[in-house]
Amino acid sequence: MNFFNMLLNDPVVFTSIIGLAIVLGICGFYVYFFLKNIEQNK
Secondary structure, three states, rough: HHHHHHHHOHHHHHHHHHHHHHHHHHHHHHHHHHHHHHHHHH
């Protein structure tokens, strides 16, 4: 339980998780964008 308490209360870990979520969201958008454009070009 101490590990999850650290994840929620440590500002450095919390900021890193938010930053990683933003980067993964941008990557997911680009994958969707490119796959959609490839499908439209066929």
